[in-house]
Amino acid sequence: MQIPPQLLTQIDEAVSHYPVSKRSASLPLLHLFQEHFGYISDEAIQWIAAKLELQPIAILELVTFYPMFRRSPAGRHHIRICKTLSCALAGAAALKAKLCEATGVADLGHGTNGNAFAVSPDGKFSIESVECLASCGSGPVMMVNDDFYQAVTAEEIPTILSKYQ
Amino acid sequence: MPAPARRIPHPREKRMVFANIDREGYTPDIECYLRNGGYAELKKAVTMEPASIVGEVKASGLRGRGGAGFPCGVKWGFIRPGETKPIYLICNADESEPGTFKDRYIIHQDPHQLLEGMIISCFALNVHLAYLYIRGEFPHGARILEKAIAEAKANNLLGKNILGTGFDLEIYVHRGAGAYICGEETGLIESLEGKRAYPRIKPPYFPAVLGLYQCPTIVNNVETLCHVKHIVRMGGAEYAKLGKPNNTGTRIVGVSGDVMKPGYFEIEVGSITLGELINDLCGGMKPGRTLKAVIPGGSSAKVLRAGERFKIKAKAADGTMVEKEIGVLDIPMDFDTMAACGSMAGSGGVIVMDDSRDMVETLNNLNHFYAHESCGQCTPCREGSLWMRKITDRLLAGGGVGSDPELLASVSNNIAGKTICAFGEACSWPTMSFVAKFKEEFAAKAKKEIPAFTPPEFLSETLIGGGH
Ligand SMILES: Cc1cc2nc3c(=O)[nH]c(=O)nc-3n(C[C@H](O)[C@H](O)[C@H](O)COP(=O)(O)O)c2cc1C
Numbered sequence A: 001m002q003i004p005p006q007l008l009t010q011i012d013e014a015v016s017h018y019p020v021s022k023r024s025a026s027l028p029l030l031h032l033f034q035e036h037f038g039y040i041s042d043e044a045i046q047w048i049a050a051k052l053e054l055q056p057i058a059i060l061e062l063v064t065f066y067p068m069f070r071r072s073p074a075g076r077h078h079i080r081i082c083k084t085l086s087c088a089l090a091g092a093a094a095l096k097a098k099l100c101e102a103t104g105v106a107d108l109g110h111g112t113n114g115n116a117f118a119v120s121p122d123g124k125f126s127i128e129s130v131e132c133l134a135s136c137g138s139g140p141v142m143m144v145n146d147d148f149y150q151a152v153t154a155e156e157i158p159t160i161l162s163k164y165q
Numbered sequence B: 001m002p003a004p005a006r007r008i009p010h011p012r013e014k015r016m017v018f019a020n021i022d023r024e025g026y027t028p029d030i031e032c033y034l035r036n037g038g039y040a041e042l043k044k045a046v047t048m049e050p051a052s053i054v055g056e057v058k059a060s061g062l063r064g065r066g067g068a069g070f071p072c073g074v075k076w077g078f079i080r081p082g083e084t085k086p087i088y089l090i091c092n093a094d095e096s097e098p099g100t101f102k103d104r105y106i107i108h109q110d111p112h113q114l115l116e117g118m119i120i121s122c123f124a125l126n127v128h129l130a131y132l133y134i135r136g137e138f139p140h141g142a143r144i145l146e147k148a149i150a151e152a153k154a155n156n157l158l159g160k161n162i163l164g165t166g167f168d169l170e171i172y173v174h175r176g177a178g179a180y181i182c183g184e185e186t187g188l189i190e191s192l193e194g195k196r197a198y199p200r201i202k203p204p205y206f207p208a209v210l211g212l213y214q215c216p217t218i219v220n221n222v223e224t225l226c227h228v229k230h231i232v233r234m235g236g237a238e239y240a241k242l243g244k245p246n247n248t249g250t251r252i253v254g255v256s257g258d259v260m261k262p263g264y265f266e267i268e269v270g271s272i273t274l275g276e277l278i279n280d281l282c283g284g285m286k287p288g289r290t291l292k293a294v295i296p297g298g299s300s301a302k303v304l305r306a307g308e309r310f311k312i313k314a315k316a317a318d319g320t321m322v323e324k325e326i327g328v329l330d331i332p333m334d335f336d337t338m339a340a341c342g343s344m345a346g347s348g349g350v351i352v353m354d355d356s357r358d359m360v361e362t363l364n365n366l367n368h369f370y371a372h373e374s375c376g377q378c379t380p381c382r383e384g385s386l387w388m389r390k391i392t393d394r395l396l397a398g399g400g401v402g403s404d405p406e407l408l409a410s411v412s413n414n415i416a417g418k419t420i421c422a423f424g425e426a427c428s429w430p431t432m433s434f435v436a437k438f439k440e441e442f443a444a445k446a447k448k449e450i451p452a453f454t455p456p457e458f459l460s461e462t463l464i465g466g467g468h
């Protein structure tokens, strides 16, 4: 695992935001690692723990608790689609089925409990059902990587997906 | 994020906190904010005694907009004068109660309003280190806030010696990572300390006494903190004239679900009824559809069934209190009446369902949410939320039994009031109210045949992703 200098700078900056307790920097560091490496590896857990002077379990227990962190790589572009009530009323389940069809990602079902996600065979896309994204008045909503899309229709899927190569 | 559709405020709205939301040409940078008179209230506040700012907030009657509706001034009053430990302020920007969508727009479109409210609040409470806890799914929002903080610092509105007053304050953005329970204030504090978001038991862990790093801590919602700015501008007494007694000010309500025009509206608290909200502001139900049910204050609020009647106490013309009977659509959108009707105004998220909706499916969706989001510390909540999900799962799949509605009621009754945090109530109220108010639908579903047996299929992908 290579930690580039730029990432190190970001890490030190993040730690400096918590003058009272370094442990508070755990989530920010996990975010930085996941953004850089795509997922949280054992090595990452050990590195973060050492950096913050914690036992590795103190980091692992966060990775297993917080739904956004993953232990294995997602697709190159990770899609999160909201499945909670307002979006469900706005047709989220049908939209997810269409998205799965368009990307070749296996549909794990709208009701998927837990945070299982599936990756397309070419590794380009992965899709995960998530809980309410706080845009319930303009459902169905989804995110592709960090980008947010609202009131998405089936017709828009090809245009949206074509932005991600 | 593509720009959200610009929406023109409805004439019945009173826009204060949302004054700049969707305004043509309004941008989130500090130049735009300053051009529009921004930070004038901070400049005013630093000339006031901190205690008198707290006094104004008390006088305003402002109640928290995060869900519980607790009076903000009273909460602030818990900080002891002459406190020797550091005091912290945390802005709760976790916005994750299903049906709630308001803080998102403040964060993305008017971040300096929030910062100004926070800086004034920190000045009033003698806070020198504050955090803005934002949900992980708002990555752009986090960047916008970080930029706003840098701009405020560059303008001496934040950082060392703010506006030459000798007051120092640092605010940092802290991102969550997808767990709903981080919205609960003590769970949030644990999360900010770098731990699992396991809520703490109250007492003794009232944040204002033993909060972040075991120090006195004030946790307030984004919208609540924005109101502080307007209270400083208007004065507490003037602010209290908005809305109704004990339900003062304006608040943002968000309507989603089966209405013609879902959206967000800032209204004087209690100035419009649920019926006006649905029929006038949201353009009514879809053609040929009628109202079946409304969840009035975020998914945890008890559902209201169309046609229900409530007896409430109201003031008659001569000032005496009389009992009055009202229907669902007559309920004014305020804290106290909504509570008197057996539900809550909560976070202002209104979810509307029409007659095409299956109430078992609706509840099942929420049960999935709560089963997934329980932090797992308390047995009644961890197991109960999962049982409720499994029972509605089987009612839908076929194979439910006649006693399932009672079983659902019994499970939910054994969670509320028996847990560490209010998630216990939040997860049991939907089941309690849906089963009680739509008995016949649950009973009918329980008769659905068991489906024919099919061998299970396991996709290798289902095993990926940690499966927590
Ligand atoms: C399960 C649960 C989830 C909550 N989620 C949120 C939330 O997402 N945002 C929020 O501001 N308050 C949330 N709250 C309320 C907070 O605990 C707290 O009361 C609030 O942030 C206080 O701010 P206020 O007084 O300004 O409303 C939640 C409470 C519970 C029990």
Ligand code: SF4
Binding pocket: B181, B198, B199, B373, B374, B375, B376, B377, B378, B379, B381, B382, B419, B420, B421, B422, B423, B424
């Ligand atoms: S009530 Fe539920 S969410 Fe709250 S502490 Fe207990 S298990 Fe966790």
Ligand code: FES
Binding pocket: A082, A083, A084, A085, A086, A087, A088, A131, A132, A133, A134, A135, A136, A139, A141, B098, B099, B100
């Ligand atoms: S239910 Fe999908 S954003 Fe809230």
